[in-house]
Amino acid sequence: MSLIIKRLAVIGTGLIGGSFALALREAGAVEHIVGIDSDRSNLELALSMGLVDEIAEDACAGVSSAEVVFISVPVRSIAPVLASISAALPPGCIVTDGGSVKAAIVRECDALIPPGCSFVGGHPIAGTEHSGVAAAFPGLFRGKRSVLTPGATSDAQALDTVARLWAAAGAEVCRMEAGHHDRIFAEISHLPHAIAYTLVHAVGTADVEGENVLSYTAGGFRDFTRIASSDPVMWRDISLMNKQALLASIDGFTASLAELRRRIEGDDCDGLTEFFTTAKKFRDGIL
Amino acid sequence: MSLIIKRLAVIGTGLIGGSFALALREAGAVEHIVGIDSDRSNLELALSMGLVDEIAEDACAGVSSAEVVFISVPVRSIAPVLASISAALPPGCIVTDGGSVKAAIVRECDALIPPGCSFVGGHPIAGTEHSGVAAAFPGLFRGKRSVLTPGATSDAQALDTVARLWAAAGAEVCRMEAGHHDRIFAEISHLPHAIAYTLVHAVGTADVEGENVLSYTAGGFRDFTRIASSDPVMWRDISLMNKQALLASIDGFTASLAELRRRIEGDDCDGLTEFFTTAKKFRDGIL
Numbered sequence: 001m002s003l004i005i006k007r008l009a010v011i012g013t014g015l016i017g018g019s020f021a022l023a024l025r026e027a028g029a030v031e032h033i034v035g036i037d038s039d040r041s042n043l044e045l046a047l048s049m050g051l052v053d054e055i056a057e058d059a060c061a062g063v064s065s066a067e068v069v070f071i072s073v074p075v076r077s078i079a080p081v082l083a084s085i086s087a088a089l090p091p092g093c094i095v096t097d098g099g100s101v102k103a104a105i106v107r108e109c110d111a112l113i114p115p116g117c118s119f120v121g122g123h124p125i126a127g128t129e130h131s132g133v134a135a136a137f138p139g140l141f142r143g144k145r146s147v148l149t150p151g152a153t154s155d156a157q158a159l160d161t162v163a164r165l166w167a168a169a170g171a172e173v174c175r176m177e178a179g180h181h182d183r184i185f186a187e188i189s190h191l192p193h194a195i196a197y198t199l200v201h202a203v204g205t206a207d208v209e210g211e212n213v214l215s216y217t218a219g220g221f222r223d224f225t226r227i228a229s230s231d232p233v234m235w236r237d238i239s240l241m242n243k244q245a246l247l248a249s250i251d252g253f254t255a256s257l258a259e260l261r262r263r264i265e266g267d268d269c270d271g272l273t274e275f276f277t278t279a280k281k282f283r284d285g286i287l
Numbered sequence: 288m289s290l291i292i293k294r295l296a297v298i299g300t301g302l303i304g305g306s307f308a309l310a311l312r313e314a315g316a317v318e319h320i321v322g323i324d325s326d327r328s329n330l331e332l333a334l335s336m337g338l339v340d341e342i343a344e345d346a347c348a349g350v351s352s353a354e355v356v357f358i359s360v361p362v363r364s365i366a367p368v369l370a371s372i373s374a375a376l377p378p379g380c381i382v383t384d385g386g387s388v389k390a391a392i393v394r395e396c397d398a399l400i401p402p403g404c405s406f407v408g409g410h411p412i413a414g415t416e417h418s419g420v421a422a423a424f425p426g427l428f429r430g431k432r433s434v435l436t437p438g439a440t441s442d443a444q445a446l447d448t449v450a451r452l453w454a455a456a457g458a459e460v461c462r463m464e465a466g467h468h469d470r471i472f473a474e475i476s477h478l479p480h481a482i483a484y485t486l487v488h489a490v491g492t493a494d495v496e497g498e499n500v501l502s503y504t505a506g507g508f509r510d511f512t513r514i515a516s517s518d519p520v521m522w523r524d525i526s527l528m529n530k531q532a533l534l535a536s537i538d539g540f541t542a543s544l545a546e547l548r549r550r551i552e553g554d555d556c557d558g559l560t561e562f563f564t565t566a567k568k569f570r571d572g573i574l
Contacts (some may be wrong), residue, residue: 111436144501180495183495188501188503195486197545197562199545201562206536213471214572218412221475227510232563233563240554243554245455251494253544254545256492260488264530269527272526273520276484276519276520279515280516282487283340283512286501
């Protein structure tokens with residue numbers, strides 16, 4: 001793999017930012033990586049792991065000679081981080097992110113990016129249940145999709161550079177409009193998380209003659225609800241930042257559940273067979 | 288382990304019935320096991336696996352000298368099976384089942400069991416995603432709960448015998464009223480299945496600018512929806528047989544989802560943190 005850029009700055013050297021740095025270094029796609037993180041111990045660990053070449057206490061100093069800045073922080077902090085470094089970005093600098101919500105971030109970052117620089121929204125579809133730099137590994141993105149959602153300030157060359165970096169990290173790159181991204185991920189990721197949290201909430205607060213019904217749960221329930229152990233603040237922020245799409249997905253789900261309820265209440269044997277069989281076919285189709 | 292009964296008949300030598308036979312044989316709790324199954328090849332496999340000592344083509348002949356009859360067939364067939372053998376049951380015979388719905392089965396079977404015989408409802412909380420006798424193994428119930436729901440025809444000795452058999456199979460036996468069982472399992476098992484099927488149904492039929500959104504799903508969605516690959520007919524029958532409790536559970540879930548929706552729509556940051564944190568605590572508590 002040949003060099004794509006000389007200098008990369010990674011803001012937020014956690015699981016995603018750290019793995020991105022490791023993957024690009026392993027691929028020989030980047031010469032020098034500066035790490036920036038509000039958590040000093042995380043940052044020092046990143047340096048000692050050889051994940052970055054240099055750490056910067058001051059974010060503005062850290063990005064001042066970067067060709068590409070990758071912002072990998074919680075979704076509600078991405079635009080504020082860009083606001084705090086925008087004055088220090090060198091001419092031609094490309095800023096990209098890894099947030100799992102895109103329309104709001106692209107809109108805010110397009111307004112913040114200085115003239116002559118580019119913002120390219122991104123969302124690598126990868127992760128583990130762990131977080132922090134200690135969990136980072138270079139193969140995290142291998143064979144996974146990375147979605148890029150170009151906006152008003154994404155010039156063709158910037159978009160191409162970011163796409164080549166993700167490809168070098170092992171990801172399959174695809175491009176789509178930010179709002180389209182948000183509607184898709186509302187369905188396949190944000191809705192399932194909302195449903196898992198709601199299920200555990202509903203079952204946990206159910207009053208069945210005063211018994212703790214959760215004590216009867218077995219492996220199936222644990223597996224089904226694993227994603228309800230995710231970080232509540234992260235999911236609060238995603239829910240709020242992708243509000244319109246998520247509300248539409250919740251409404252679609254609610255309508256489907258009401259339809260299932262009608263069929264159960266009406267003893268609609270054929271209707272239930274059809275409902276469950278259709279769902280099973282969808283599920284088996286994604287195996 | 289000492290002998291509990293001499294002669295057992297198992298009707299339905301699939302995963303549950305077959306594993307029950309294997310576990311009791313391994314424990315030395317039963318001397319002779321007769322296998323009965325509408326699927327002839329399944330039955331012959333059970334015999335060749337040494338799971339049963341004898342197979343009976345005719346169910347009435349098969350149960351005629353049994354001390355205990357274990358009916359392990361789909362929930363809607365349990366009462367019909369009992370109806371078909373009741374005239375052939377020897378005096379003092381104990382009939383028990385393994386269905387995951389209890390109130391309707393206990394009510395129907397209590398009405399069908401002949402005088403001098405006992406029906407004891409049962410539900411072993413165990414299973415795998417596989418079915419059929421080939422998937423049976425003696426350790427299936429080890430360390431799992433087995434719920435017994437005695438009814439009007441469960442005399443104390445019959446209940447004790449069934450409890451000792453499940454304990455010999457390695458299960459932790461607990462007793463509860465059939466309706467209470469159904470309300471608990473509506474929450475922790477039937478509702479989650481209904482939700483998983485509904486989620487896949489809703490996402491699979493969602494129209495996001497004509498794209499097949501399921502093609503974007505990754506491991507998380509697959510894990511979360513695994514139970515929507517279960518047998519549609521089995522879940523249709525469970526839904527219908529535990530209708531009242533399941534409808535109540537669906538209503539509880541729908542109310543929780545509406546509450547979450549209100550908090551998202553109202554940008555209720557604290558309310559969302561509280562909702563997700565409460566759910567996460569419930570989930571982490573069952574680890």
